[in-house]
Amino acid sequence: MPHAIGFSLDQPAPRLLVSVRDTREAVEAAGAGADLVDAKDPDEGALGSLAPDTVRAITLAVGGRACVSAVAGEAAGLGDLVTRIRVTAACGVGMVKVALSPALAADPDLERLAGALGALGTPTVAVLFAEDGPRTEWLPNLALAGFAGAMIDTRGKAGLRLTDHLTLSALTDFVMACRRLGLLSGLAGSLTLDDIPRLSGCGPSYLGFRGGLSVGSDRRGRLDPARVSEARRRLAPVAA
Numbered sequence: 001m002p003h004a005i006g007f008s009l010d011q012p013a014p015r016l017l018v019s020v021r022d023t024r025e026a027v028e029a030a031g032a033g034a035d036l037v038d039a040k041d042p043d044e045g046a047l048g049s050l051a052p053d054t055v056r057a058i059t060l061a062v063g064g065r066a067c068v069s070a071v072a073g074e075a076a077g078l079g080d081l082v083t084r085i086r087v088t089a090a091c092g093v094g095m096v097k098v099a100l101s102p103a104l105a106a107d108p109d110l111e112r113l114a115g116a117l118g119a120l121g122t123p124t125v126a127v128l129f130a131e132d133g134p135r136t137e138w139l140p141n142l143a144l145a146g147f148a149g150a151m152i153d154t155r156g157k158a159g160l161r162l163t164d165h166l167t168l169s170a171l172t173d174f175v176m177a178c179r180r181l182g183l184l185s186g187l188a189g190s191l192t193l194d195d196i197p198r199l200s201g202c203g204p205s206y207l208g209f210r211g212g213l214s215v216g217s218d219r220r221g222r223l224d225p226a227r228v229s230e231a232r233r234r235l236a237p238v239a240a
């Protein structure tokens with residue numbers, strides 16, 4: 001049985017999402033305090049998906065100590081979106097992440113997905129890229145389509161970080177708009193440990209990391225469990 005997301009919109013502090021490439025990193029991340037162990041191929045950019053067998057192995061290795069999420073890549077259209085979500089959910093994960101282009105996020109036909117997403121029963125988060133200037137106007141469409149949440153990440157992983165693209169005020173507006181619609185919200189994009197206090201202040205459901213918690217800050221290198229523990233420590237409850 002997959003570990004459910006297990007957190008609500010009213011939690012006192014953001015949860016910690018850590019992207020991992022294999023079972024060893026998955027066990028390390030869960031052991032160091034990750035709430036969401038995110039199966040992703042960091043060699044393939046922002047939304048590189050791992051082979052289904054690897055995702056299944058990661059889910060088994062984590063064994064319910066954390067929620068396992070998995071990346072389903074970037075959808076080319078509505079049909080492709082459903083297929084990607086189905087294939088990834090079938091790996092037994094607790095949450096699916098799939099990237100949407102601006103055109104797809106704003107597509108009124110997205111609502112037709114609601115039945116399919118509901119039937120799957122695996123919460124799916126829509127990933128929007130900071131480079132696309134994600135708009136809060138897209139969020140009602142995502143809610144109608146049955147997404148459980150929305151997150152912003154950066155498509156590029158070798159230059160500008162999340163906070164280079166979007167102000168804290170814009171990020172807070174995004175998070176609050178998600179909350180009003182009953183959507184979980186996530187923020188990611190070359191975040192470092194030092195980003196944790198100010199981004200926690202935006203009130204997201206979770207913060208996502210790879211490079212900032214890797215040895216030498218190299219997202220293609222190995223995960224650094226000591227940095228994961230430190231991130232866990234710094235994710236203190238947000239003051240009311």
Ligand SMILES: O=C[C@H](O)COP(=O)(O)O
Binds near residue numbers: 188219
């Ligand atoms: O989903 C979160 C991403 O894996 C973040 O990766 P990054 O911290 O290297 O930008």
